[in-house]
């Protein structure tokens with residue numbers, strides 16, 4: 001025991017792969033072929049819950065399981081760190097780059113807009129977006145492709161509520177295209193070469209940023225003229241916030257960077273959730289029937305059919321939210337994320353050297369049979385009796401950086417499902433899409449999930 005190296009000298013087990021590229025390509029390739037979870041699980045089986053590797057140009061420690069998650073979400077020895085590719089795309093002043101006081105300030109500002117007290121005023125607006133979307137893109141069709149439609153829907157909701165960009169507004173369609181390309185280059189080896197997704201992503205990000213800067217200046221003018229208020233949209237809200245000395249709380253650059261990050265963080269995640277709920281429900285007629293009953297009861301308790309849903313109605317959609325949670329457990333939109341060690345850290349007898357990247361992933365914990373009985377089974381009732389133990393359901397992260405858009409996602413999801421399940425029945429077109437999806441890095445079902453739809457007869 002005398003010669004045993006002190007823990008502080010011990011790096012976690014694991015191989016570092018090729019210089020610079022490390023294991024990035026291996027992981028990305030696995031994610032694209034629907035084996036990303038297995039790729040991580042294999043490393044965990046080989047090296048345990050704490051292991052080292054190299055990702056996106058940086059030495060990295062992979063952490064899995066509830067104890068490691070707790071460490072990631074609550075330790076003050078870690079700062080946020082996105083892969084360099086993400087920083088270059090989303091900007092230096094986005095919430096994902098900030099820590100300590102700056103992080104609290106920007107997060108507090110975003111939360112002014114995303115908190116339940118504010119959101120309850122937007123349920124009606126979201127209700128309108130959802131109904132218009134279903135009338136325009138679902139009604140009267142035999143087949144639809146779910147994923148692109150859900151992206152269109154969540155983009156519509158978010159661009160209206162965040163930027164005041166209503167349907168038909170100049171720039172809204174171009175922004176939608178740019179955002180699709182931005183997402184494609186997020187997790188990449190950050191080399192700006194022609195024909196790479198990374199370069200396309202950078203270009204789209206520059207265009208989107210110019211548009212958002214214009215929107216911010218316009219919103220500022222409208223506020224001055226009294227044509228907008230703090231509750232008009234996120235940009236107006238951020239512009240109206242002042243510190244105790246009356247100075248603007250966020251700079252224009254911060255507003256643009258954080259509008260970008262909120263759109264990226266909020267749009268694709270919610271559309272993935274909605275898409276996979278549709279997929280899982282197609283295979284689970286009993287759950288779907290129970291959901292239809294839940295929504296019919298709510299609809300019957302309201303006046304005429306034109307009346308919009310309210311915050312109180314959403315509180316009654318308990319089964320629907322459990323279906324959402326179970327979908328998030330099985331197909332977490334966020335595969336995992338990164339932090340940086342701000343000093344040498346001892347963990348489980350190993351050292352994580354200062355400056356190294358820490359990588360937490362959701363799937364290993366979500367698929368742990370000791371936490372979730374028969375983890376591969378879709379079973380919304382597992383969220384019925386008790387909440388999952390701390391730091392084991394991590395689709396929204398945890399701690400100081402837990403997703404501030406969770407309530408927003410909840411509102412969008414519940415409102416959409418309310419109208420979808422009452423108006424339509426659906427069947428999957430491709431058998432293979434039942435269990436297959438790839439990650440890029442967000443999950444995407446085969447062929448975007450084409451379904452056959454039929455109008456439900458009114459009860």
Ligand code: HEM
Nearest residue numbers: 265266269270273334337395396397401403404405408409
């Ligand atoms: C189903 C939908 C969503 C999922 C699964 C999701 C998931 C997550 C996760 C896992 C994190 C934490 C990442 C980490 O700690 O490393 C996060 C952070 C964040 N999310 Fe969400 N999110 C969703 C919807 C939204 C929406 C709708 C918005 C905004 C409208 C949003 C805005 C944000 C922001 C700004 C952060 C950064 C918070 C910080 O760093 O303090 N998210 N989200």
